[in-house]
Amino acid sequence: MQIYLPIAEVSVNAFLLLGLGGLVGVLSGMFGVGGGFLMTPLLFFIGIPPAVAVATEANQIVASSFSGVLAHVKRKSVDFRMGTVLLIGGLVGAALGVLVFNYLKSLGQVDLLVKLCYVVFLGIIGALMFVESLNAIRKSKKPGGAPKRKQRGWIHALPFKMRFRTSGLYISVIPPLIVGVAVGILAAIMGVGGGFVMVPAMIYLLGMPTKVVVGTSLFQIIFVTAFTTLLHATTNFTVDMVLAVLLLVGGVIGAQVGTRIGTRLKAEQLRILLAIMVLAVCGKLAFDLLLMPSELYSLGASGGH
Amino acid sequence: MLRALALLITLALPASAEEVVLGLSQTKVSITTNFDGSEIFIFGAVKRETEIPTGDPLQVIIAIQGPSEPLTVRRKEKRYGIWINTEAVEVDAAPSFYAVATSAPFADVLSATEDLRYKISIPRAIRSVGAPMEVADSQSFTDAVIRIRKANDLFQVHEGTIEFNEETLFRTSIAMPANLTEGVYSTRIFLTRSGKVVSEYETEIEVSKVGLERWLFTLSRQQPLLYGLLSLAIAIIAGWGASAIFTVLRRN
Numbered sequence: 223m224q225i226y227l228p229i230a231e232v233s234v235n236a237f238l239l240l241g242l243g244g245l246v247g248v249l250s251g252m253f254g255v256g257g258g259f260l261m262t263p264l265l266f267f268i269g270i271p272p273a274v275a276v277a278t279e280a281n282q283i284v285a286s287s288f289s290g291v292l293a294h295v296k297r298k299s300v301d302f303r304m305g306t307v308l309l310i311g312g313l314v315g316a317a318l319g320v321l322v323f324n325y326l327k328s329l330g331q332v333d334l335l336v337k338l339c340y341v342v343f344l345g346i347i348g349a350l351m352f353v354e355s356l357n358a359i360r361k362s363k364k365p366g367g368a369p370k371r372k373q374r375g376w377i378h379a380l381p382f383k384m385r386f387r388t389s390g391l392y393i394s395v396i397p398p399l400i401v402g403v404a405v406g407i408l409a410a411i412m413g414v415g416g417g418f419v420m421v422p423a424m425i426y427l428l429g430m431p432t433k434v435v436v437g438t439s440l441f442q443i444i445f446v447t448a449f450t451t452l453l454h455a456t457t458n459f460t461v462d463m464v465l466a467v468l469l470l471v472g473g474v475i476g477a478q479v480g481t482r483i484g485t486r487l488k489a490e491q492l493r494i495l496l497a498i499m500v501l502a503v504c505g506k507l508a509f510d511l512l513l514m515p516s517e518l519y520s521l522g523a524s525g526g527h
Numbered sequence: 528m529l530r531a532l533a534l535l536i537t538l539a540l541p542a543s544a545e546e547v548v549l550g551l552s553q554t555k556v557s558i559t560t561n562f563d564g565s566e567i568f569i570f571g572a573v574k575r576e577t578e579i580p581t582g583d584p585l586q587v588i589i590a591i592q593g594p595s596e597p598l599t600v601r602r603k604e605k606r607y608g609i610w611i612n613t614e615a616v617e618v619d620a621a622p623s624f625y626a627v628a629t630s631a632p633f634a635d636v637l638s639a640t641e642d643l644r645y646k647i648s649i650p651r652a653i654r655s656v657g658a659p660m661e662v663a664d665s666q667s668f669t670d671a672v673i674r675i676r677k678a679n680d681l682f683q684v685h686e687g688t689i690e691f692n693e694e695t696l697f698r699t700s701i702a703m704p705a706n707l708t709e710g711v712y713s714t715r716i717f718l719t720r721s722g723k724v725v726s727e728y729e730t731e732i733e734v735s736k737v738g739l740e741r742w743l744f745t746l747s748r749q750q751p752l753l754y755g756l757l758s759l760a761i762a763i764i765a766g767w768g769a770s771a772i773f774t775v776l777r778r779n
Contacts, residue, residue, distance in 0.1 A: 285763070451759060
């Protein structure tokens with residue numbers, strides 16, 4: 223069944239979108255990732271204009287992270303105070319990100335920026351995950367439970383300290399603010415929640431306990447992606463509601479199914495599969511940039527000057 | 528004597544004694560949620576008070592043109608090992624859709640000077656202003672517009688596809704693709720003889736989003752903040768709803 227997307231102004235198969243939403247939803251449920259970093263490139267591949275894909279995906283992440291955070295609130299594994307500090311940074315970052323996005327759009331370089339960001343980040347994350355899960359399989363057990371609490375030195379020397387009771391931390395607000403800004407910029411440019419960058423940063427940089435990390439990052443992601451959605455909707459008019467609804471219907475159902483599959487399979491093998499998939503998407507995008515395109519010219523709406 | 532007079536009048540009359548009477552299968556194309564392109568049948572007849580003039584046969588050209596808009600055409604070049612957009616050329620006005628159908632090969636139905644005058648062929652329908660000084664081959668940018676739009680079925684040339692019977696009745700159909708833009712599509716019909724336009728007729732086809740498509744598009748442009756908030760509300764409700772439904776399902 224073909225469906226016409228009013229903002230993207232293309233006609234696509236509705237079941238393809240539902241399927242994509244479901245597939246990425248299953249993956250996000252299985253691996254506990256937002257899935258934005260897979261969905262946005264997939265939308266590029268099926269011919270959704272990148273600007274629309276990025277803005278609409280931000281809207282879809284609001285739905286999936288809201289669904290996820292509810293479970294964490296019940297388990298009391300959300301550090302609202304830390305979340306709020308990260309959020310303040312995130313909003314500043316998102317605003318900066320949309321500014322950069324719009325500036326490059328006027329230069330005709332926005333596709334390049336988005337794709338480069340994807341190649342770099344998917345490459346890094348995919349390679350790290352691949353190596354880490356290979357090591358894990360070799361040891362045939364998970365690497366040690368609690369992460370090392372390092373880098374206490376300079377982080378403790380910074381001013382504006384604040385107590386985060388849920389995380390059991392007494393640290394300066396500057397590092398969380400910087401992490402928030404960085405994630406906000408990524409969210410706006412790449413149309414992702416940024417959880418895949420924020421989670422490692424919270425564990426290794428801020429030294430937060432693992433059990434509150436996912437809930438807190440989801441809490442922050444809801445607001446940052448909501449803000450990004452509004453900014454894209456009001457400045458670029460690129461949020462496609464029909465596309466978003468199709469993706470999120472597939473996504474929320476898929477996520478619930480994925481959570482169940484995930485509990486039955488071995489974690490290391492799952493992660494290696496995810497790593498291979500991430501690297502494949504990264505490779506496809508990188509090849510598109512490196513190989514000579516079949517059509518050297520592209521058309522864009524005028525008036526960007 | 529009377530017959531001779533009639534013949535004399537016929538010869539003296541300008542060629543526009545032949546006129547088009549036109550029918551369209553639809554004058555309005557509605558882009559609905561399940562819009563998947565539209566095929567328009569165009570049929571008509573040549574009205575004339577006199578006999579068919581002898582000499583070269585009459586030919587028909589039909590051109591449908593979507594709303595024109597300025598375009599930026601960018602060219603990729605290899606820089607730092609990757610392909611990125613470098614040079615750009617502004618095209619003053621390029622139709623978002625253009626289909627031209629003829630009753631015989633293009634060169635036989637229209638002369639170059641008449642094409643220049645009526646802007647019928649695709650290259651003539653695109654208007655390009657001066658390219659920036661640093662761009663040497665601006666023609667290749669205009670060619671690119673034609674090539675890309677042809678690949679997307681937005682520019683179509685159908686030579687000799689109009690069925691034209693007894694130099695009187697003609698019909699053809701033109702398929703409009705799913706990726707249409709909104710606006711008024713002007714439909715021009717030309718009658719030509721020996722490459723010269725002898726009669727011209729113009730009508731309009733209106734292409735517009737309707738229903739939900741119309742409502743969402745208008746809302747996103749006129750009330751962007753409200754549109755954004757509505758998108759968020761749907762996302763929050765869907766997220767909460769999915770979580771609530773599956774909690775209930777798990778309990779049972």
